[in-house]
Amino acid sequence: MATDLKTLARAASELPVSGIRRFFDVAAQMQDVISLGVGEPDFFTPWHIREAAIYSLERGQTTYTSNHGLIELRREIASHLQERYGVSYAPEDEVLITVGVSEGLDLAMRTLLDPGDEVLVPEPSYVSYKPCVTLAGGVPVGVETTAAERFRVTVANLEKHTTPRTKAILLGYPSNPTGATMPAAALAEIVEFAARRGLYIVSDEIYDRLTYDEVHTCVASVKGARARTILLNGFSKAYAMTGWRVGYVCAPREIVSVMTRIHSYTMLCAPILSQKAALEALRSGEPEVLEMVAQYGQRRRLIVDGLNEIGLKCHMPAGAFYAFPSIESTGLSCEDFAERLLFQERVAVVPGTAFGAGGQGHIRCSYATAIEKIDIALTRMKKFVDSLAVKVG
Ligand SMILES: Cc1ncc(COP(=O)(O)O)c(C=O)c1O
Numbered sequence: 001m002a003t004d005l006k007t008l009a010r011a012a013s014e015l016p017v018s019g020i021r022r023f024f025d026v027a028a029q030m031q032d033v034i035s036l037g038v039g040e041p042d043f044f045t046p047w048h049i050r051e052a053a054i055y056s057l058e059r060g061q062t063t064y065t066s067n068h069g070l071i072e073l074r075r076e077i078a079s080h081l082q083e084r085y086g087v088s089y090a091p092e093d094e095v096l097i098t099v100g101v102s103e104g105l106d107l108a109m110r111t112l113l114d115p116g117d118e119v120l121v122p123e124p125s126y127v128s129y130k131p132c133v134t135l136a137g138g139v140p141v142g143v144e145t146t147a148a149e150r151f152r153v154t155v156a157n158l159e160k161h162t163t164p165r166t167k168a169i170l171l172g173y174p175s176n177p178t179g180a181t182m183p184a185a186a187l188a189e190i191v192e193f194a195a196r197r198g199l200y201i202v203s204d205e206i207y208d209r210l211t212y213d214e215v216h217t218c219v220a221s222v223k224g225a226r227a228r229t230i231l232l233n234g235f236s237k238a239y240a241m242t243g244w245r246v247g248y249v250c251a252p253r254e255i256v257s258v259m260t261r262i263h264s265y266t267m268l269c270a271p272i273l274s275q276k277a278a279l280e281a282l283r284s285g286e287p288e289v290l291e292m293v294a295q296y297g298q299r300r301r302l303i304v305d306g307l308n309e310i311g312l313k314c315h316m317p318a319g320a321f322y323a324f325p326s327i328e329s330t331g332l333s334c335e336d337f338a339e340r341l342l343f344q345e346r347v348a349v350v351p352g353t354a355f356g357a358g359g360q361g362h363i364r365c366s367y368a369t370a371i372e373k374i375d376i377a378l379t380r381m382k383k384f385v386d387s388l389a390v391k392v393g
Pocket of ligand 1: 100101126172176204206233234235245246247
C-alpha cells in the first residue's frame with residue numbers, strides 16, 4: 001500500500017479474522033475432506049419456495065420494495081409470531097424486513113449503542129456477535145458459560161459482568177455453537193434482571209424452529225420482555241434459505257423506527273425476490289420445516305452417540321444443528337485437535353475457541369450434513385483419537 005495514505009479505521013482493521021474462515025480456507029484446498037464445519041443446511045430450499053421467486057421474476061418484479069419490506073410479508077410474520085408464541089407486533093411499524101439476521105444484528109447494535117456502551121455476550125457465542133458490537137462503537141463483554149451449566153447463562157454471572165455502562169444483553173438461543181436452549185423459567189429470570197438494571201435484550205432466535213426435546217420460548221413472549229426486546233429472526237436455517245439473504249426484526253415502534261432509518265440509508269431493502277420467497281415459506285413451508293427438523297433429529301442422535309463412543313464426551317444438544325463435544329480427554333488443545341484431524345483424517349471441525357471463552361477444550365461439529373457423511377466422519381475421527389491413545393500409551 002502507498003506510504004502516504006492515512007491508516008484504515010482502527011475498529012475495523014483490528015477485528016480478528018474469523019477462526020472459522022481461516023480454517024476453512026485451508027480445508028477448501030484439500031481433497032476428500034468431510035466437513036462438519038459449516039453452519040448451513042445441506043438441504044436445497046424447498047421447490048415451491050424457489051418457484052415463487054421464479055414466478056415473481058417472470059412477472060418482472062425486479063424493483064426495490066418499501067424500506068420496511070413488503071407489507072404482505074410483514075403481515076405474515078406478525079401472524080406467525082402471534083400464532084406460534086402469542087406475541088403481537090404491528091406489521092405497519094413494528095416489523096422490519098432485513099438482509100438476513102446479520103443485518104438485523106448490525107442495526108440493533110447501531111441503534112442501541114453510544115461509544116463505550118457495553119453489551120453482555122454469553123459465550124461460547126456466534127462469531128459475529130462481538131465484532132458487531134465493536135463495529136457499532138460498543139464494548140462486548142463476554143460472559144462465560146460452561147458445559148457443567150449446559151451452556152446456559154445465569155443471572156448471577158450476568159450480574160458479575162454488569163457495570164454502569166452496560167446497555168444490553170445479547171442472547172442467542174438455541175445456541176450456535178453449543179446447541180443449548182433456554183427454558184422459559186430461566187428466561188424469565190433474565191428478563192427480570194434486565195428490567196431491574198434497565199437493559200435492552202437483543203434476542204437472535206434464528207434457530208427457533210430447530211429444537212428437538214422441547215418447544216422454543218420466544219424471549220419477547222416472556223412477561224415484561226417485549227418493551228425492552230429486539231427480536232431477530234430469519235429464513236436461513238429453518239427453510240434452508242441461507243443464500244436468499246432475508247430476515248426480520250420485531251421490536252417496539254420507537255426502536256424499529258430508528259432501525260429503519262439506518263436501514264433506509266444503507267441497505268434500502270432486502271431483495272424483492274427473496275421477500276417473495278420468504279412469503280411463500282411462511283405460508284406453505286411448514287411440512288418441509290417439520291421434515292428437515294426430523295432429519296436433523298436423527299443425525300443429532302447418530303453424531304452424539306458416535307462421539308461419546310469414541311470417547312469425546314458430548315452432551316445432547318437440545319437445539320440448532322451443532323454438537324459441541326469435549327476433546328479434553330485427548331490432551332490436545334482444540335486448535336491442535338482440529339488441525340491434526342484435518343490433516344491426518346480429512347475431517348473438518350471448528351475449534352471451540354473460535355466462539356470465545358468457554359470454547360477451549362471443545363470442537364463444534366455441524367450435523368447439517370448427510371447421514372452417510374456423518375458416518376464416515378465418525379469412523380475417521382475414531383481412527384484419529386485411537387492413534388493419539390496409542391502414542392500416549
Ligand atoms: C446464531 C446465528 N445468527 C445469525 C446467523 C446469520 O444469519 P443470516 O443468514 O440470517 O444472516 C447465523 C448463521 O450462521 C447464526 O448461526
